[in-house]
Amino acid sequence: MTSSHPSDAQAVSASSSARDAALHDVGATKPVLANPLTEKDETVRSPDLETREYRLQARDVCVFYGEKQALFDVSLDVPEKAVTSLIGPSGCGKTTFLRCINRMNDTIEGCRVTGKITLDGEDIYDPSLDVVELRSRVGMVFQKPNPFPKSIYENVAYGPRIHGLARSRTEMDEIVEASLKRAGLWSEVKDRLRESGTGLSGGQQQRLCIARAIAVSPEVILMDEPCSALDPIATAVIEELIDELRAHYTIIIVTHSMQQAARVSQKTAFFHLGKLIEEGPTEVIMQTPRHKKTQDYITGRIG
Numbered sequence: 001m002t003s004s005h006p007s008d009a010q011a012v013s014a015s016s017s018a019r020d021a022a023l024h025d026v027g028a029t030k031p032v033l034a035n036p037l038t039e040k041d042e043t044v045r046s047p048d049l050e051t052r053e054y055r056l057q058a059r060d061v062c063v064f065y066g067e068k069q070a071l072f073d074v075s076l077d078v079p080e081k082a083v084t085s086l087i088g089p090s091g092c093g094k095t096t097f098l099r100c101i102n103r104m105n106d107t108i109e110g111c112r113v114t115g116k117i118t119l120d121g122e123d124i125y126d127p128s129l130d131v132v133e134l135r136s137r138v139g140m141v142f143q144k145p146n147p148f149p150k151s152i153y154e155n156v157a158y159g160p161r162i163h164g165l166a167r168s169r170t171e172m173d174e175i176v177e178a179s180l181k182r183a184g185l186w187s188e189v190k191d192r193l194r195e196s197g198t199g200l201s202g203g204q205q206q207r208l209c210i211a212r213a214i215a216v217s218p219e220v221i222l223m224d225e226p227c228s229a230l231d232p233i234a235t236a237v238i239e240e241l242i243d244e245l246r247a248h249y250t251i252i253i254v255t256h257s258m259q260q261a262a263r264v265s266q267k268t269a270f271f272h273l274g275k276l277i278e279e280g281p282t283e284v285i286m287q288t289p290r291h292k293k294t295q296d297y298i299t300g301r302i303g
């Protein structure tokens with residue numbers, strides 16, 4: 001299933017200017033093509049440009065909603081402490097794949113997942129696995145900020161409380177403060193922790209949801225179009241935050257914006273009609289895609 005061409009990919013510059021160029025190129029001009037394009041059915045893979053660890057790995061993942069197959073044999077290594085973007089046209093299966101990683105698809109009646117996903121070598125679909133514990137290791141941030149109708153403090157304290165992470169009120173205060181600081185929200189809310197989380201602006205609410213995810217010390221954070229309900233300024237704040245968070249967490253983000261994928265991610269996976277068409281370093285996918293469908297999407301011909 002793998003078709004790797006290291007020499008091709010290594011020829012591609014990994015410099016930040018390449019990323020800037022990608023930003024400029026996306027949707028505006030044609031990516032520079034280093035190689036002839038392929039249209040083959042297997043996933044095209046380019047190796048990462050830096051050495052990375054992969055503690056989250058998907059192998060031959062298929063998802064069915066009743067009779068309908070939504071994902072076909074998706075295999076992907078997700079680099080640790082980096083951001084991986086899932087891109088592709090509407091309905092291509094990005095969210096379905098994301099939801100496999102914390103078994104959110106379990107909650108959908110008639111949904112069936114086959115294949116294997118491992119986190120730290122452990123099969124997350126093993127029947128003996130505790131799904132509640134899995135979801136504390138794999139946090140999720142949704143499209144629309146969804147704070148609980150509770151105080152800012154309680155929004156963050158809720159997870160640590162149900163997982164028994166704080167032995168005292170002081171410890172809980174510390175977790176809440178550290179989580180809000182890491183989510184870049186502390187200075188804006190420290191004097192109003194008892195006020196409702198739903199009273200914050202959209203961007204603040206999304207950072208509160210990120211603080212809530214962080215509070216239970218996850219390894220992986222899944223983000224499903226986290227900026228789609230936000231204005232450009234709030235989006236920029238969240239993107240900057242994502243860049244800071246990757247020092248601590250493995251992040252997977254679904255985005256419709258190739259500019260956002262270029263700005264925030266180190267690895268990109270392009271999906272089309274339920275198949276993983278191409279994956280590799282974001283610079284490679286944006287500038288020298290090797291599959292015809294990827295190029296068509298990047299240049300705006302499909303999607």
Ligand SMILES: Nc1ncnc2c1ncn2[C@@H]1O[C@H](COP(=O)(O)OP(=O)(O)OP(=O)(O)O)[C@@H](O)[C@H]1O
Binds near residue numbers: 070090091095
């Ligand atoms: N709960 C469900 N029941 C039945 N079919 C579903 C369900 N959720 C998704 N699908 C179907 O699975 C396919 C993949 O959907 P998915 O939401 O994963 O795509 P996506 O790439 O995230 O799309 P978008 O970018 O529009 O959010 C689509 O054909 C969709 O209609």
